[in-house]
Structure formats: C-alpha cells, structure tokens
Amino acid sequence: MRLQKYNTFEALLVSDTFENLTFSCFPLQHPAPPQTSPAGSPAGRAAPVPSPSCAAVAFRSLLAADLRFSRQLGVCAGERSAWGSARPLLRLLEVSGHGVPWLAGTLYGLGRSESPAGREVLLNLLFALVLDLVLVAMVKGLVRRRRPTHNKMDMFVTISVDKYSFPSGHATRAAMVCRFVLHHLVLAIPLRVLVVLWAIIVGISRVMLGRHNVSDVAFGFIMGYMQYNVVKYFWLSPLSAPALFAVWNQWNQ
Numbered sequence: 001m002r003l004q005k006y007n008t009f010e011a012l013l014v015s016d017t018f019e020n021l022t023f024s025c026f027p028l029q030h031p032a033p034p035q036t037s038p039a040g041s042p043a044g045r046a047a048p049v050p051s052p053s054c055a056a057v058a059f060r061s062l063l064a065a066d067l068r069f070s071r072q073l074g075v076c077a078g079e080r081s082a083w084g085s086a087r088p089l090l091r092l093l094e095v096s097g098h099g100v101p102w103l104a105g106t107l108y109g110l111g112r113s114e115s116p117a118g119r120e121v122l123l124n125l126l127f128a129l130v131l132d133l134v135l136v137a138m139v140k141g142l143v144r145r146r147r148p149t150h151n152k153m154d155m156f157v158t159i160s161v162d163k164y165s166f167p168s169g170h171a172t173r174a175a176m177v178c179r180f181v182l183h184h185l186v187l188a189i190p191l192r193v194l195v196v197l198w199a200i201i202v203g204i205s206r207v208m209l210g211r212h213n214v215s216d217v218a219f220g221f222i223m224g225y226m227q228y229n230v231v232k233y234f235w236l237s238p239l240s241a242p243a244l245f246a247v248w249n250q251w252n253q
C-alpha cells in the first residue's frame, strides 16, 4: 500500500484533496464491522480500524484546506501558470532572501568594517544566519513534509533537507533579519516600512512560486520572529564573549 512509505505526518500530507486525504489516511466515516472467518478464528479477523478523534479530523481538514488554498495561490509555479510571466521577478525575490547572499554579504561587511560597534552587530548577524540555517534544517529533517507537487525544483543553491518544505527557510530568515535590521540599524521610516514589506513579500512569493504551502510560510514567520529573541538573549559582545572578540581583534591587527 502507498501509505506504508510515509511517516505519520507525511501520510497526512501526501494527498492533495480532502477526499483523497480521507481515503489515503484513516477513513472519516465509521468503518464497516470487522469481518470474521467462518470458523471465527482470530487469524481470519480483520484488524479494527480506529475512528479518528475530532482533533484529528479538524487537523486533517485544516491541512487539506492549506494544500488546496496553496495550490490556488501558486500562480507563478511555472512559466505557463496564470501569472507565469511574473516568475522571474519572484525568483529575484527568492535570491534576495536566500542564505548565500546574506552570509556572503555579512562576511564581506565583517571583513571591511572598521568600527567595533559595526563588527559586533555583523558578528551577531552572522550568528543569527547560521542559527537559522541549523534550526530550519533540524525542523525540516524532523517533520519531513514534502514540497507541493506543483513546485518545480529549480531553486538556487539548496542543501539536502531543502527537498522538504516545513518551515520555509526564506520566511524564517526574512522575519528574523527584518527584526534584526529594525533593531540595529538607524533607518528613516520609509526604509523601515520597506524592510517589513520585503519580508512579507518574500513569504508570499514562496507560495506563489509553488515552493511552499501557506502553513510552511506562516510557521516560518513565527519561527523567524522567535529566533531573533534567541539571538538577543545570546548577544555576542566583548563582555559576554571576551575570548571571541580578543581573537577577532588579534586577527584584524
């Protein structure tokens, strides 16, 4: 049977419609009474099928709605999709929220920065970006939710866990970087609004490109928002990490 290939969470997610979901996971109607063999022997008895709880039915309904809604929003999933002509623009947005340019830009800034305060902020941004990659990889590897079937796997630089979609790494990074930038950069109001808009648009574009379901992005935003709290808690400074800054200063002399 097809379901035997999946773990429980995947089994809930492999079907694209509510109807498929009910048939491919657990039946939502009450099962037919178990059949017994003519002799009534236990060997001939069909295993009873458990009826799902209300919470399980509600959860599955939500997942089915998520899959269906995400498919409808995937209007740039291919060149021939409804809004396929906007795909190159959305792919540009994809690169703007990708880990490689953010890591490369931060490392470049660190190498060029001459002020200790600037270096401290950039070092913490580097820590935040690495933390984000590690946490997202862990959750993706644990949940193992497959990307939507309408996604074209033509993404720019991926790692093995990126075949999974929960949570969206772009959404976590966008939310975390947005909070980081708003806290540590002195920006005029229009620029602050632009940063927030960028984060929101990066998230929405993941669903429009067909890379993710809405729930992947929603959870990604929440996770990224909370990741900034971790960065703030473990903020690296000459006081909290004197050895690190001593090595750094030595290296830059």
Ligand SMILES: CC(C)=CCC/C(C)=C/COP(=O)(O)O
Residues within 6 Å of the ligand: 098, 099, 100, 103, 133, 155, 156, 157, 158, 159, 162, 164, 165, 167, 168, 169, 170, 171, 206, 211
């Ligand atoms: C290889 C490096 C440094 C980062 C990978 C960035 C990436 C491809 C994340 C996946 O994002 P989504 O989960 O939003 O598709």
